[in-house]
Amino acid sequence: MGKRTAIVGTGQTKCSSARKDVNGQELINEAVRRALEDADLTLSDIDAIVIGNMDHFEGINYVDTWSVDGSGAYLKPIIKVTTGGTTGTTVAFAGYYHVASGLFDKVLTVAWEKNSESDTTGAIVTAIEPILERPTFGGAINAMALQASMYMAKYGATEEDAARVAVRDRKHALNNPYAHLHLNITVEDVMKSPMISYPIKYLDMCPRTDGACALIFASEDTAEKICPKPVWVLGLANRHNYTLFGDQPLVPMITMVEAAQALYAKIGITEPLKQFDVMELYMPSSYSGVQWIEELQLCPYGGGPELIASGVTDMGGECPINPSGGVLSTNAIGATGSQRVAECTLQIMGKAEQRQVPGAKMALASGFGGCFWSDLMALGARKPG
Amino acid sequence: MAEWEQATEDIVYRGRIKVPYQWWVGETGSHFFIKLRDEKKLLGRYCARCNLVFMPPRQACPRCFNKEMAWRELKDEGTLVSFAVPAYTSELHPLEPPFAYGIIKLDGADTGLTHLVAGFKEGRLKTGLRVKAVFKEDRTGDIMDIRYFQPV
Amino acid sequence: MDKVGIVGVGQTKYERRKVGETYPDMIYEVTVKALDNAGLTIKDIDNVITVSNDFWDGRTISSMAVQDACGCRHKDISTVEGDGLFGAFYGAMRVLSGSFSTTLVVVHNKCSQSKMNLITNAMFDPIYTRALGLDAITSAALQARAYMETFGVTEKQCAKVSVKNHGQAKNNPYAQLPLDIEVDDVMKSRVLCPPIKLLDASPITDGAAAVIWADEKAAQKAKAAPVWLKGAGHMTDAYHLGDRDLARSPALVGAAKKAYALAGVSDPLKEIDVAEVSDVFSYMELMWYEGLGFCSEGGGGQMIDQGLTGMNGVLPVNPSGGCLSANAVMVAGLARLIEAVLQVRGEAGDRQVPNCKNALAHGINGPCGQSHCVMIVGR
Numbered sequence: 001m002g003k004r005t006a007i008v009g010t011g012q013t014k015c016s017s018a019r020k021d022v023n024g025q026e027l028i029n030e031a032v033r034r035a036l037e038d039a040d041l042t043l044s045d046i047d048a049i050v051i052g053n054m055d056h057f058e059g060i061n062y063v064d065t066w067s068v069d070g071s072g073a074y075l076k077p078i079i080k081v082t083t084g085g086t087t088g089t090t091v092a093f094a095g096y097y098h099v100a101s102g103l104f105d106k107v108l109t110v111a112w113e114k115n116s117e118s119d120t121t122g123a124i125v126t127a128i129e130p131i132l133e134r135p136t137f138g139g140a141i142n143a144m145a146l147q148a149s150m151y152m153a154k155y156g157a158t159e160e161d162a163a164r165v166a167v168r169d170r171k172h173a174l175n176n177p178y179a180h181l182h183l184n185i186t187v188e189d190v191m192k193s194p195m196i197s198y199p200i201k202y203l204d205m206c207p208r209t210d211g212a213c214a215l216i217f218a219s220e221d222t223a224e225k226i227c228p229k230p231v232w233v234l235g236l237a238n239r240h241n242y243t244l245f246g247d248q249p250l251v252p253m254i255t256m257v258e259a260a261q262a263l264y265a266k267i268g269i270t271e272p273l274k275q276f277d278v279m280e281l282y283m284p285s286s287y288s289g290v291q292w293i294e295e296l297q298l299c300p301y302g303g304g305p306e307l308i309a310s311g312v313t314d315m316g317g318e319c320p321i322n323p324s325g326g327v328l329s330t331n332a333i334g335a336t337g338s339q340r341v342a343e344c345t346l347q348i349m350g351k352a353e354q355r356q357v358p359g360a361k362m363a364l365a366s367g368f369g370g371c372f373w374s375d376l377m378a379l380g381a382r383k384p385g
Numbered sequence: 386m387a388e389w390e391q392a393t394e395d396i397v398y399r400g401r402i403k404v405p406y407q408w409w410v411g412e413t414g415s416h417f418f419i420k421l422r423d424e425k426k427l428l429g430r431y432c433a434r435c436n437l438v439f440m441p442p443r444q445a446c447p448r449c450f451n452k453e454m455a456w457r458e459l460k461d462e463g464t465l466v467s468f469a470v471p472a473y474t475s476e477l478h479p480l481e482p483p484f485a486y487g488i489i490k491l492d493g494a495d496t497g498l499t500h501l502v503a504g505f506k507e508g509r510l511k512t513g514l515r516v517k518a519v520f521k522e523d524r525t526g527d528i529m530d531i532r533y534f535q536p537v
Numbered sequence: 538m539d540k541v542g543i544v545g546v547g548q549t550k551y552e553r554r555k556v557g558e559t560y561p562d563m564i565y566e567v568t569v570k571a572l573d574n575a576g577l578t579i580k581d582i583d584n585v586i587t588v589s590n591d592f593w594d595g596r597t598i599s600s601m602a603v604q605d606a607c608g609c610r611h612k613d614i615s616t617v618e619g620d621g622l623f624g625a626f627y628g629a630m631r632v633l634s635g636s637f638s639t640t641l642v643v644v645h646n647k648c649s650q651s652k653m654n655l656i657t658n659a660m661f662d663p664i665y666t667r668a669l670g671l672d673a674i675t676s677a678a679l680q681a682r683a684y685m686e687t688f689g690v691t692e693k694q695c696a697k698v699s700v701k702n703h704g705q706a707k708n709n710p711y712a713q714l715p716l717d718i719e720v721d722d723v724m725k726s727r728v729l730c731p732p733i734k735l736l737d738a739s740p741i742t743d744g745a746a747a748v749i750w751a752d753e754k755a756a757q758k759a760k761a762a763p764v765w766l767k768g769a770g771h772m773t774d775a776y777h778l779g780d781r782d783l784a785r786s787p788a789l790v791g792a793a794k795k796a797y798a799l800a801g802v803s804d805p806l807k808e809i810d811v812a813e814v815s816d817v818f819s820y821m822e823l824m825w826y827e828g829l830g831f832c833s834e835g836g837g838g839q840m841i842d843q844g845l846t847g848m849n850g851v852l853p854v855n856p857s858g859g860c861l862s863a864n865a866v867m868v869a870g871l872a873r874l875i876e877a878v879l880q881v882r883g884e885a886g887d888r889q890v891p892n893c894k895n896a897l898a899h900g901i902n903g904p905c906g907q908s909h910c911v912m913i914v915g916r
Contacts, residue, residue, distance in 0.1 A: 026413070058408075061657070080618045081615060238615075258611060447775065529668050
């Protein structure tokens with residue numbers, strides 16, 4: 001039961017703080033075209049489409065039916081999936097399940113966001129429970145700051161420890177033409193940048209971006225005919241537990257802990273740092289970049305700062321994290337999770353150009369969002385057995 | 386039902402979502418609106434592969450994805466394909482009654498433009514009627530620069 | 538297609554205004570009902586699909602409201618934003634993929650909590666259409682006129698759909714509006730936007746629903762025999778109303794074709810025992826007869842005139858009362874699937890179609906039924 005499924009093409013748009021040259025449908029279309037081109041397929045080859053974004057960022061109801069001109073869904077099946085920040089990975093997951101179910105052979109997914117079209121915090125606030133929490137909720141940055149403070153208090157991590165993550169990711173972005181921000185900075189630069197919400201400073205935080213990312217999934221029946229190096233989906237797992245902020249532990253972040261345990265058990269990962277060649281992780285602040293690698297079992301709890309400082313996760317290290325520059329460099333919220341999957345795919349296909357990790361055969365992509373929700377997808381060069 | 390449930394009055398909390406938006410129209414749409422604003426011209430987009438003229442204009446053909454589309458100037462007059470006369474009032478209605486929503490196939494276009502119809506006697510609207518665009522004097526470059534379509 | 542079937546169903550009573558209940562309250566109610574119905578516990582559920590709409594809920598990431606209530610702790614979970622039947626489709630695919638043995642699908646809406654015209658106006662393109670102030674009713678009226686004038690379908694024929702469905706709702710304890718009405722009552726009801734009158738339109742409804750999918754092995758644990766998915770398909774039409782031929786529904790034809798092919802159905806009127814379709818407006822039911830191939834193009838009016846789709850007809854449609862009797866938008870499509878399942882199980886009580894071996898469920902999404910989903914279930 002179930003078909004083995006691979007990704008045979010990816011497409012990312014140029015990302016910037018405001019893509020004024022295109023409307024939403026045209027942005028979607030740009031990513032879709034690039035993915036079709038990458039896979040050397042045409043629209044008529046596509047059996048179904050999955051789309052995702054966060055509604056209130058663009059103010060459009062029923063985005064799936066609205067998107068038709070851009071997504072190519074005319075007289076095709078299309079559904080919308082949406083789960084906040086994890087939307088990008090949720091969209092990728094849906095693409096996988098469509099094909100793995102055996103009902104569709106080639107499925108296009110497109111995740112997008114035009115954050116420039118709205119007041120990001122104003123929109124995000126509407127995600128919060130209206131009666132008990134919305135009146136006091138301070139936006140995503142404050143939620144991240146909350147978790148960061150708790151982590152620092154528990155393990156004695158410092159602001160400099162987190163700053164190293166910002167330096168790493170922003171430096172990696174210099175190799176990525178798709179990234180929104182290309183900043184070459186030092187720890188000192190981060191420490192001097194304005195404080196937004198303690199301990200998160202300006203350079204510790206992700207930007208707000210317009211962008212779209214498309215993926216094409218194909219079943220084992222056609223993947224190898226379409227693409228010389230299809231990238232196989234080895235496994236997925238996710239946890240979206242939150243209902244109210246105080247309901248669950250943030251340190252450690254229980255959703256990431258469980259998702260990692262579930263995924264690793266499924267596909268036989270016991271030493272993630274060794275077994276994965278590269279990772280693209282959705283980490284919207286440098287502090288999440290320090291903490292969540294512990295939840296992923298890359299090091300013991302409290303060991304994040306040491307691992308970051310060791311250089312193991314830098315380009316050239318044993319397991320580079322975010323060669324693309326990650327979320328600190330580009331955050332078109334709905335698209336971001338899909339970009340993680342696309343970047344991992346490019347790595348395994350050997351198409352990552354300047355940001356290529358040599359010989360990458362196994363990659364881990366993560367999604368984050370909603371409120372402290374976690375998605376994980378493992379990809380590999382070898383067809384699962 | 387438990388005792389506490391029976392004794393409880395149901396509270397209703399009222400609120401409103403206030404998120405301002407700015408939608409980028411894109412280069413294709415911008416060209417369309419500039420022509421509308423400055424010259425009172427209505428432009429459609431033609432796909433040679435499908436042999437279809439789309440109104441409103443699209444950057445690429447929604448049927449075949451052809452990006453080589455050509456601008457076509459359309460007449461500001463066309464045929465009423467369907468219409469709907471609301472019998473209720475709504476804060477969203479842009480005109481005072483009597484007015485109608487209409488799908489108008491402008492001469493030269495293969496798809497219909499959804500817009501407003503006014504200047505008709507009650508009960509006199511019929512599908513197939515010829516209608517012509519009435520433009521605003523002060524146009525700002527948006528779809529409401531057309532005030533409405535009026536039976537010819 | 539491998540076997541995947543429904544082993545549990547649950548729905549709330551559909552009501553105009555459920556003042557004392559929140560979204561999680563309703564979701565918990567239907568989750569527990571579906572589990573009890575299946576004879577399973579939450580531990581038996583491998584993954585969850587929630588369905589909701591951010592605009593209707595006034596909450597971006599609307600799924601956040603119901604995480605606890607649907608028991609997603611320690612489970613994979615995702616969310617479809619669209620009609621519940623499309624969510625059910627995804628839920629079934631997750632089982633067919635081999636990754637999960639069971640999927641719980643839940644959907645909710647409280648239409649009473651906001652203003653329908655503002656919510657549905659937001660479906661329209663912000664650049665070219667939204668400022669016109671269109672909503673679900675005025676856009677439906679555009680479609681209704683196009684359909685009726687093209688094929689000579691009359692308001693009275695549409696009214697017969699309303700009479701039939703409200704009347705049939707008397708047999709459905711969950712329905713919001715069981716009514717004893719005549720064609721005359723519909724014709725005299727308040728005009729909303731010609732040709733649509735109040736009794737031609739579905740009501741404002743609050744409600745929730747849930748289904749549990751299971752593969753062959755997991756289904757053995759369940760109380761009742763599973764109702765298998767025989768065929769399914771969905772498809773979407775063009776977006777701008779003027780891009781579409783509003784008198785016809787090619788997307789429904791395409792969706793039905795796929796579902797029938799998988800189910801091995803070639804003559805639906807003969808081979809389908811009962812159908813639950815999304816009659817959000819009375820004219821729509823007639824259009825959907827045609828799109829589903831129950832009759833030829835333009836033949837919807839005649840079908841209702843001949844009584845072919847009443848409880849004693851050759852193919853009863855909407856014994857539950859349909860959307861005209863209860864329409865918690867989003868929930869409606871899943872409610873149709875639940876009704877189809879109850880029919881096949883022989884558990885539809887007073888609305889039971891005798892000797893029901895298979896049933897068709899239909900859901901729509903987007904402006905003027907732009908997207909259609911069709912499912913066929915049976916033994």
